[in-house]
Amino acid sequence: MTEKISRKDFLMAAGASLVVAPMALEGLDRGQRAPVQHLGEQKAVVVDVTRCIGCKACQIACKGWNKLPAEKTEISRDGEFTNPKFFSPITWKIVRFKEIGDYDEDTAGTGGLKWRMLSDNCKHCLEPSCVSVCPAAALWKRSDGPVLYDLDRCVGCGYCTMACPWGVPRFDDELHAIRKCTMCFDRIDQGLEPSCVSVCPTDALQYMNLEEARRVAADAEANGLYTYGVDEVGGTSWIYISDVPFSEFGLPEYSTVTQKGYESDILMKFAGAGLFVGGAILAAVKLYAERREAIMKNDSEGGN
């Protein structure tokens, strides 16, 4: 037997639920890991594309310091020199090769063409998306810059990979956890530069304080160069300078909005759409119910 509920009872039940729910949530261990306190200012790396010669020493140094095995690669038939093409649990650093410009008959292909290379890895965002979305608090941003992770806490859901604006964290099937560039925090702790920076023969990668890195980027912009990482997703600890747009390297455009801001924006718009759609559905259901009632009333009157 189902009793119909009155409006008053419904409101009472709703009120009781609203009181009970916050009480149930009280005292939860939210597992929020406080960032490790680290003396010193935020560190950063400036990557100057105009200086890069594509030697891949940084890629090798990354493998060497972090004891990452080699990866089986293929020579691409489409003239693509980026190799490997994607981040993986054992490849944290990629040198992206890009041939820019059009073939010019008059100069036998040399005049209009130029090569540009970009040493790419985790950008170590100032407000990282991966840290924000991780359900297990397995990732965190250290106060001096590196975005780090705890292998034991990772649940392997892949949410950090999907939320990262560049898809950097990658799940390691052997360790059963994600892995990515650590900005060589273990070298930083010893007062050393990240391994990739230390081997760059042309100073295309330079390690410095974040404040200084942003000044270098501002000077580059003033000289008509492009920068990446100063504003994108609220800023990153790796800042790129180039004489060609970063879209050439396949780096997406992002606004200055951080992950939390992005989530809030989606949520607010969804709530607005939800109220509108919910109202429309309720109105349609009410109209239908009234119409049905009227038809039934007509039928019963006709029957009588």
Place this chain on the structure above:
Amino acid sequence: MSELVWGPLMATYLFLGGIAGGAYLISALVDLFKGEDYEVLSKSGALVSTVAVIASVVVLLAEIKRFMVEPLSFLNAFRQFPGSMISVGTWILTSLLIISVVTVILAFFGGNWLIRKIVDVVGIVLSLGTVAYTGLVLSYCRGIPFWGSPFLPALFTVSGILTGLTMAMLMIPVAAYIMPKALNSFWELYERKASYVGMIGQTEKYCQILTVVEIVLLALYIGTTPTTGILLAGSSVSLLFYAYIAIGLLLPLGIGYFNSRLEHQGKDMMIVLSAMIGQVMVLLGGFILRYVVLVGGQLIH
């Protein structure tokens, strides 16, 4: 991105989560606002919700690679509530499972009227949270521009409610068989065929309203998300997208219209059968939608 991070299992998880939330929402609303003629639908909804939540969690755990080697590691997913959407979903689904089980137990053994209503109201909040979560969890992924529209969670919410209602309708005979009290009310209802067919007709109308809203939200989603080309130009994903529109939206609308023409003509069995065909199509369409959005988003940037 080099490979699919989330594959068909994740699509199944989102699909089952939507069904779980939608079915419980319908169950609770029917219990609160409808008469005893709909009691069997309410019980079917609670049963569907319970089974769907359990199934969705099983599927999720199968997708999460670490669970196979360290099962307890999954408990870490509860840690970041409410900061992480997956953590929010873990809490919501767990709570919905508890509420669904309690509702089924109350359906078996009866129970205090006020307790049932409180459970209903808490369940409504959780079920709405569940259907919204299945879309929000994707929308928060900034690395996948295809998911970055607020209309995606709205679309998944309405689709979840629709598939939940549909599955609850489809499972009424099963629910009636499993739950003796529901069985009695089902046979009582069935013996009054006019009421049973009337219930099918009325729920079909609600399904039609939800389907029209889903079509509008789909148009808004396509209009507001970048990289829409994946859905419209001839890839395998776009073929599936068109299959979703045909199987999940247009054909069920047509069947509903066809059934409305059959009312009062004494063709009750035909109404019941065609309604079931329409329900299966809605469910198939609901799964295809999630698969297309999930896989399409990862393939194209």
